[in-house]
Amino acid sequence: MKAKIIVTPKKAVVDPQGKTVQTALEQMGHRGIKAVHVGKYLEIELDGDKESARKSLDEACHKFLSNPVIEDYKLEIE
Amino acid sequence: MKAKIIVTPKKAVVDPQGKTVQTALEQMGHRGIKAVHVGKYLEIELDGDKESARKSLDEACHKFLSNPVIEDYKLEIE
Numbered sequence: 169m170k171a172k173i174i175v176t177p178k179k180a181v182v183d184p185q186g187k188t189v190q191t192a193l194e195q196m197g198h199r200g201i202k203a204v205h206v207g208k209y210l211e212i213e214l215d216g217d218k219e220s221a222r223k224s225l226d227e228a229c230h231k232f233l234s235n236p237v238i239e240d241y242k243l244e245i246e
Numbered sequence: 247m248k249a250k251i252i253v254t255p256k257k258a259v260v261d262p263q264g265k266t267v268q269t270a271l272e273q274m275g276h277r278g279i280k281a282v283h284v285g286k287y288l289e290i291e292l293d294g295d296k297e298s299a300r301k302s303l304d305e306a307c308h309k310f311l312s313n314p315v316i317e318d319y320k321l322e323i324e
Contacts, residue, residue: 174287189288192310198302200293209252209287210267215278224276232270 169214171225172244175234176207207239218245247292249303250322253312254285285317296323 177183183205190204210233214221222245234241255261261283268282288311292299300323312319 176287176289186288189311193290193306196306196310198306200299201290202293203291205289207287207289209254209285210264211254211283211285212271213280213282215280221278228271228274228276232274233267 169216169218169221170246171210171212171214171221172246173210173212173225173229173233174207174242175210175229175239176205176241178238178240181238221245247294247296247299248324249288249290249292249299250324251288251290251303251307251311252285252320253288253307253317254283254319256316256318259316299323 177186185206186204189206190201193201193204212225222243225243225245229241229243230236255264263284264282267284268279271279271282290303300321303321303323307319307321308314
């Protein structure tokens with residue numbers, strides 16, 4: 169089983185890394201870029217049943233894989 | 247239009263960040279974790295037509311958003 173977690177800064181939070189990538193893309197001649205957000209991607213391979221894995225990882229995301237004050241996360245299990 | 251880019255270390259490359267997250271999850275009592283890979287996630291909002299955006303971003307991914315020697319990337323446009 170594979171879990172995919174995407175952690176992104178909340179929309180209201182300043183994202184200097186995203187801003188830097190946006191500027192760099194513009195300087196390299198890419199046109200029409202309105203916004204860039206940079207986040208983290210985690211891929212976790214694990215055993216066990218799907219529901220308990222989801223519960224356990226959801227708790228891990230909330231507790232230490234993301235900072236819920238400034239970040240959102242999306243957890244997918246497949 | 248929104249482009250989503252996921253950059254992950256190649257399987258053959260040592261991923262110390264993933265290893266650290268794996269150890270931390272185990273120490274927090276999460277069982278059955280076989281592997282963790284940590285990568286980057288980029289979300290780009292842009293104008294223009296889909297095909298030229300794909301071409302332009304594919305080039306950007308290859309040139310400077312990822313390091314093709316040690317990283318793979320996946321580009322999705324929706």
